[in-house]
Amino acid sequence: MKRIAILGASSQIAKDFILSASAVKEYELILYARDIPGLRAWLSEKALTALNVFAYKNYGKQDHEVVMNFIGVGDPSKAAAMGASILEVTLEYDQMVLRELKKNPTRKYLFLSSGAAYGSVFEVPAHYDSSAAIPINSITTQDYYSVAKIHAEVCHRAASSMPIVDIRIFNYFSKTQDINARFFVTDVIRAIRDNDVLRTLPQDMTRDYLHPQDFYNLVHCIIQSPNKNVAIDCYTLSPVSKYDLLNKMSEKFGLRYAFIDTPLVSVNATGAKPHYYSNYYAAAEFGYKPLYSSLETVLNESAAILEVQLNQAAKPTGQVDEIY
Incomplete structure (x- = not known):
């Protein structure tokens, strides 16, 4: 059984991967995190206390065949708050992995990148010939x-002899999503939960929401495939437009929404992206075949979130869950 070291194990997407991997028992997981007590509390809640948890300073002391680097920021408001320090954090832990990779040249390194690597201009979807666009004189x-x-x-492409795969995630959504995070979909879910009217700009946009199972399947395909040094884009069966998503959320969950001229709150940490998804399907070379569309992902995972939220709201004040 291959061992996977997971850096940034406290992140939402890492936790989802841990749950998926633990369910099928295909890999032995070694977890690394900054908030060790918090991660252990979550593992206890999920009955996964057998998993080993370490501080980052201990990375390299435990043998493993694969390392996944989840360290980063998923919430736009947190990314904006970090500012320039995100450069230092990304570099620090990436270099830590690369140093160990030089000592273990057969170890696979899966780096969680982002569609933002293309820059902030998404007038059209990303594709094979896309270039990264950075306003170099006005960063x-x-x-x-x-x-x-x-x-x-x-840096990873420069280390061409090393088995490194950069996995660019555009949008990811699951039932474990923190609905207080500032994403369009979480704004929608809060409006449904609170029976509020969602106020949004009239401009349409298209997004590709990756399902947790598709992410796990992609990682599994990469691990099982021959070594490569490459970057790949995540994709679903099909992306979804803002208008289609609003209509379906209204039809299924009773969402009420209205269009406004200016945003009530602006959290835009990585720039506006009207077509934030990719038509670059290199992941298929690893055998990846998505199971879910973006719309299916959002509808199914939102249903699970809202069921939990409604059940919690229905409890009388002071009620305590029974402990068995």
């Missing part, structure tokens, strides 16, 4: 995240 805080990912990917 702002919105560009820091993109630059951090681009720099890491360039």
Whole structure:
């Protein structure tokens, strides 16, 4: 059984991967995190206390065949708050992995990159011939995240003999999503939960929401395939437009929405992206075949979130869950 070291194991997407991997028992997981007590509490809640948890300073002391680097920021508001420090954090842990990779040249390194590596201009979807667009003479805080990912990917391509795969995630959504995070979909879910009217700009946009199972399947395909040094884009069966998503969420969950001229709150850490998805399907070379469309992902995972939220809201004040 191959051993996977997971850096940034406290992140949402890493936790989802841990749950998926633990369910099928295909790999032995070694977890690394900054908040060790918090991660152990979560593992206890999920009945996964047998998994080993270590501080980052211990990375390299435990044998493993694969390392996945989830360290980063998923919430736009947190990315904006980090500012330029995201460059240092990304570089620090990436270099830590690369140093160990030189000592273990057969170890696979899966780096969680982002569609933001293409820059902030998505007038059309990404494709094989796309170029990264950075306003080099007027770099702002919105560009820091993109630059951090681009720099890491360039370093990885320069280490061409090493088995490194950069996995660019555009949008990811699951039932474990923190609905207080500032994403369009979480704004939608909060409006449904609170029976509020969602106020949004009239401009359409298209997004590709990756399902947790598709992410796990992609990683599994990469691990089982021959070594490569390459960057790949994540994709689903099909992306979804903002208008289609609003209509379906209204039809299924009773979402009420209205269009406004200016945003009530602006959290745009990586720039506006009207077509934030990819038509670059190199992941298929690893045998990856998505199972879910973006719309299926959002509808199914939202249903699970809202069921939990409604059940919690229905509990009388002071009620305590029974302990068995």
